[in-house]
Amino acid sequence: MTLAIEDLEGIAKIEKERQEGFRHRINVCIAAGCLSCQSGLVREALEKEVGRRGMENWCLVKGVGCLGLCAAGPLISVEPDGVYYQGVTVSDVSEILDSLGGSPIGRLHCPAQSPFFTRQHRIVTENCGKIDPERIEDYIAERGYEALYTVLRSMTPGEVIEQVVASGMRGRGGAGFPSGLKWTAVSKAVNNTKFVICNADEGDPGAFMDRSVLESDPHRVIEGMAIAAYAVGARHGYVYVRAEYPLAVKRVRTAIAQAERLGVLGSGIFNTRFDFKIEVRLGAGAFVCGEETALIASIEGRLGRPRPRPPFPAEFGLWGCPTLINNVETLANIPPIVRNGGRWLAGIGTEKSKGTKVFALAGRVNNTGLIEVPMGTILRDIVFDIGGGIPEGRQFKAVQTGGPSGGCIPEQHLDMPVDYESLAAVGSIMGSGGMIIMDDASCMVDVAQFFMEFCMSESCGKCVPCRVGTTQIYHLLRKITNGTGKPSDLAMLEELCDLVKNTSLCGLGQTAPNPVISTLRYFRNEYLEHIDDKTCQAGACKIGSVREAL
Amino acid sequence: MDIKSEPSSRSSGEPAQTTEDRRWRLVNRTMRMHGNEPHALIETLHSVQEHFGFLDLDALKYVAGALRVPLSRVYAVATFYHYFTLKPPGEHTCVVCKGTACYIGGASSILDSIQQEVGIGPGETTSDGQISLLTARCLGSCGLAPATVFDGQICGRMTSAAVLERIRRWTNHDTGD
Numbered sequence: 001m002t003l004a005i006e007d008l009e010g011i012a013k014i015e016k017e018r019q020e021g022f023r024h025r026i027n028v029c030i031a032a033g034c035l036s037c038q039s040g041l042v043r044e045a046l047e048k049e050v051g052r053r054g055m056e057n058w059c060l061v062k063g064v065g066c067l068g069l070c071a072a073g074p075l076i077s078v079e080p081d082g083v084y085y086q087g088v089t090v091s092d093v094s095e096i097l098d099s100l101g102g103s104p105i106g107r108l109h110c111p112a113q114s115p116f117f118t119r120q121h122r123i124v125t126e127n128c129g130k131i132d133p134e135r136i137e138d139y140i141a142e143r144g145y146e147a148l149y150t151v152l153r154s155m156t157p158g159e160v161i162e163q164v165v166a167s168g169m170r171g172r173g174g175a176g177f178p179s180g181l182k183w184t185a186v187s188k189a190v191n192n193t194k195f196v197i198c199n200a201d202e203g204d205p206g207a208f209m210d211r212s213v214l215e216s217d218p219h220r221v222i223e224g225m226a227i228a229a230y231a232v233g234a235r236h237g238y239v240y241v242r243a244e245y246p247l248a249v250k251r252v253r254t255a256i257a258q259a260e261r262l263g264v265l266g267s268g269i270f271n272t273r274f275d276f277k278i279e280v281r282l283g284a285g286a287f288v289c290g291e292e293t294a295l296i297a298s299i300e301g302r303l304g305r306p307r308p309r310p311p312f313p314a315e316f317g318l319w320g321c322p323t324l325i326n327n328v329e330t331l332a333n334i335p336p337i338v339r340n341g342g343r344w345l346a347g348i349g350t351e352k353s354k355g356t357k358v359f360a361l362a363g364r365v366n367n368t369g370l371i372e373v374p375m376g377t378i379l380r381d382i383v384f385d386i387g388g389g390i391p392e393g394r395q396f397k398a399v400q401t402g403g404p405s406g407g408c409i410p411e412q413h414l415d416m417p418v419d420y421e422s423l424a425a426v427g428s429i430m431g432s433g434g435m436i437i438m439d440d441a442s443c444m445v446d447v448a449q450f451f452m453e454f455c456m457s458e459s460c461g462k463c464v465p466c467r468v469g470t471t472q473i474y475h476l477l478r479k480i481t482n483g484t485g486k487p488s489d490l491a492m493l494e495e496l497c498d499l500v501k502n503t504s505l506c507g508l509g510q511t512a513p514n515p516v517i518s519t520l521r522y523f524r525n526e527y528l529e530h531i532d533d534k535t536c537q538a539g540a541c542k543i544g545s546v547r548e549a550l
Numbered sequence: 551m552d553i554k555s556e557p558s559s560r561s562s563g564e565p566a567q568t569t570e571d572r573r574w575r576l577v578n579r580t581m582r583m584h585g586n587e588p589h590a591l592i593e594t595l596h597s598v599q600e601h602f603g604f605l606d607l608d609a610l611k612y613v614a615g616a617l618r619v620p621l622s623r624v625y626a627v628a629t630f631y632h633y634f635t636l637k638p639p640g641e642h643t644c645v646v647c648k649g650t651a652c653y654i655g656g657a658s659s660i661l662d663s664i665q666q667e668v669g670i671g672p673g674e675t676t677s678d679g680q681i682s683l684l685t686a687r688c689l690g691s692c693g694l695a696p697a698t699v700f701d702g703q704i705c706g707r708m709t710s711a712a713v714l715e716r717i718r719r720w721t722n723h724d725t726g727d
Contacts, residue, residue: 036691070693073706205649205650206688244633286630302623303626361693363654370693434692
């Protein structure tokens, strides 16, 4: 089956006409967040009521991906009026249909003009909340697979890589390695068999960007993978996705099947000699599999244990073949880079960090949800403007980025721009994009202990510094939080952190001490309170019983 | 080859032989799709767990034989990855998310209250086999923290009281039968 650009345009035109034929379009968020607040029932009820009233010909009810503001779910948007409703329940369905074409329902209204929506710059998530993730036609109507067509028909692999290099794109998985360099390395590797892997093993607790993108716009990632495969010379790709995200798995599988049926995946795509196939591989709940060599081992059906690099996967990857591994968000950036040119992306963001970044805003903040902002956005604006500040009038304490590999950023650094370098300068990392806000009810020693417990149990056990070091650090923190810590423990903590950081084999161990180091740097007084006064100001640690015993 | 024959009786004690055969057929299908190659191990274990609820020794032996992977390696993989469980789940499962946002939101007090109410900690099942309590690393529903999954259904913004209410519904229902 060969598909021409006219066919794509034809599909887009028919789909656009179909949708525009409806006087009203009601988009119901069916990403995991809203689904867990029963948005599926709302959608069913809307469809049923539309049918009952005989409105099928002029009112479309459509399931869409994440609208972003998970805190206010279930969310729906009504087009073309551009009205958002929040906290919708099945009992609101009649009222919503009554109000179509009239004035919006004040009770449910969610202001679309609030900073949460207006301050975002959506590139990766531009289709989220707009298209039905289970319909390829809807994606094509938003210029989907056009970039793949352009690449296959009018660009050489070298030209594609040039655009990625020009964009200044850096890997969105956490480390921020320049994507163009990675692509170049894989394309230069001499081997007939190469692979492209999409890393969707979003193990970092508190992060849900990849889940949302896969659930809301899976075709975008598939198109990015196909373009990458063409550029580096691969014919086979894998999406390695967490089994804990059943909905994302289902949508990716559906999308792959649709793409194969249409002919944008498979053999001789767009009548060229380019073949590309994608398979899904399920993760099985090991955080360390986010590390690329461990991920490769897991796809090969083995224990997810990292190995020393070099050789890097670019030369020696899956089954010993050159392999390109990119994160979901990185790949989702590729189609717009091709459509608009690398220079376009390079015009967004800061000098060294280009483009936008998707963050999962969670914790003690009013507007929890998914946001996408240009690199270099001021952290304070993210927390207080877009995030809407701290609920219940409590006091901001810290923002945690990068999950178990990152650090806690205190109030005094809130006015810094969010980019790879600035975050590293204050002892944190960009990470994959989890951003957890903490208020004065959180104890920073307890938080450090939480992350260390995570790293301890997620350590794969291969290298001693990580396996033993994380356990020792955890026990020291345990002592401090239960009120039996001694002043000398702090020096020992620092020494251990330094050792684990510098001698571990992979990224997990090398970054595991970060939450401890950063809390010791900014919140040392809290450690001292636990040790000297045996008190926990936040009330999170159970010191009381120990004090009575003393 | 003896080891390749499907386990005839399972320790889970599923009585209906025909449904059992059907489930093994699905597992076999997964292996066949991957050419019965050793690299299909993790995908196969996923398939076994999906259809049987857990991995028991018979299943591990069967998969080892069918994929020509040493049993020790099958066992290593089944115990390395947290997603796999070697214990049969209870009638109902309650998964409390312990991701960062849920932790900040009070997941540990939810766990404490469940421990007090039904007397089981994470990874345990009540002695009558009714309720299993599990924890998750992160469900990715951080916008709705703290989140809990009851029999596969995710519920957000939970409190100890709300979780206990759901659990009591299970126990009351079962005694009422």
